[in-house]
Amino acid sequence: xxxxxxLRVGRRTIEVKRAExxxxxxxxxxxxxxxxxxxxxxxRMLPELRGRPLMLERMPDGIDGDRFYQKExxxxxxxxxxxxxxxxxxxxxxxxxCEDTATLVYLASQACITPHRWLSRADRPRHPDRLVFxxxxxxxxxxxxxxxxxxxxxxxxxxxxxxxxxxxGSRGLHVVVPLNRRHDADDVLDFARAAARALAAxxxxxxxxxxxxxxxxxxxxxxxxxxxxxxxxxxxxxxxxRPGAPVAVPLSWDELDTPGLTARRxxxxxLGDRLDTDPWAGLARHARGxxxxxxxxxxRADA
Numbered sequence: 001x002x003x004x005x006x007l008r009v010g011r012r013t014i015e016v017k018r019a020e021x022x023x024x025x026x027x028x029x030x031x032x033x034x035x036x037x038x039x040x041x042x043x044r045m046l047p048e049l050r051g052r053p054l055m056l057e058r059m060p061d062g063i064d065g066d067r068f069y070q071k072e073x074x075x076x077x078x079x080x081x082x083x084x085x086x087x088x089x090x091x092x093x094x095x096x097x098c099e100d101t102a103t104l105v106y107l108a109s110q111a112c113i114t115p116h117r118w119l120s121r122a123d124r125p126r127h128p129d130r131l132v133f134x135x136x137x138x139x140x141x142x143x144x145x146x147x148x149x150x151x152x153x154x155x156x157x158x159x160x161x162x163x164x165x166x167x168x169g170s171r172g173l174h175v176v177v178p179l180n181r182r183h184d185a186d187d188v189l190d191f192a193r194a195a196a197r198a199l200a201a202x203x204x205x206x207x208x209x210x211x212x213x214x215x216x217x218x219x220x221x222x223x224x225x226x227x228x229x230x231x232x233x234x235x236x237x238x239x240x241x242r243p244g245a246p247v248a249v250p251l252s253w254d255e256l257d258t259p260g261l262t263a264r265r266x267x268x269x270x271l272g273d274r275l276d277t278d279p280w281a282g283l284a285r286h287a288r289g290x291x292x293x294x295x296x297x298x299x300r301a302d303a
Contacts, residue, residue, distance in 0.1 A: 051123065054115050082103065113240075116238075117234075133174065135148045150256065163176060173263065
């Protein structure tokens with residue numbers, strides 16, 4: 001028999017229908033568990049979501065069923081859910097914008113397992129305040145990911161760009177650079193490509209910018225494609241659609257060499273003390289432009 005659970009979230013009551021539905025059948029993790037996770041992590045997650053268009057990864061029948069990626073807000077979503085309309089090729093699309101805990105819990109009630117966020121905010125959608133390098137390893141060995149992250153940080157330090165680190169809950173790590181929103185998404189993407197090419201050239205036996213898997217030859221892929229306009233990345237503390245319900249978790253750089261670290265180290269039921277401290281505290285205050293960094297990158301290429 002299908003059950004409905006009512007969750008009181010601030011001034012709102014969210015109905016979680018089919019609350020007992022196991023979204024992660026092998027782990028016994030239900031829709032109610034997912035909603036409770038997002039209620040719990042909201043204080044840390046919301047600052048990374050507010051003001052940003054979202055793409056919703058939904059799996060109504062759980063991770064063994066069909067999935068779909070939703071950009072346009074459903075007609076039946078409550079009026080209090082935030083929205084923003086942005087340009088797309090050939091028209092416009094109205095996205096969800098998550099401004100509060102109630103919205104996060106409501107999305108979980110709709111079997112949105114993973115919210116993916118834009119790298120820009122709705123008020124200036126073509127001007128991102130984040131740049132992301134996705135370190136995509138060739139296999140399950142995490143050692144190449146650690147090495148690539150160290151090498152990328154060295155380059156970013158040379159370019160005088162601050163950076164943060166996050167497990168993806170999937171395969172690799174994200175390295176995040178805060179930006180001051182002075183640059184168009186096309187320019188940010190161009191810079192990210194140039195930086196990735198420069199790093200791959202330095203370490204051509206370990207790293208590649210080749211998008212075709214058959215051409216990577218066992219090297220880690222430096223993926224920067226998500227820096228393009230209207231592209232999205234997984235949000236901090238989002239649950240991934242993998243067995244065990246792994247969670248994307250921000251890290252400090254000091255934690256990179258911690259024994260046992262993997263992309264799926266933390267899960268819905270095993271966050272430990274990850275909510276107690278914020279490794280990204282103050283990162284946004286160090287936001288930079290890319291003009292000087294691009295010049296330094298060119299100088300190194302010409303040297």
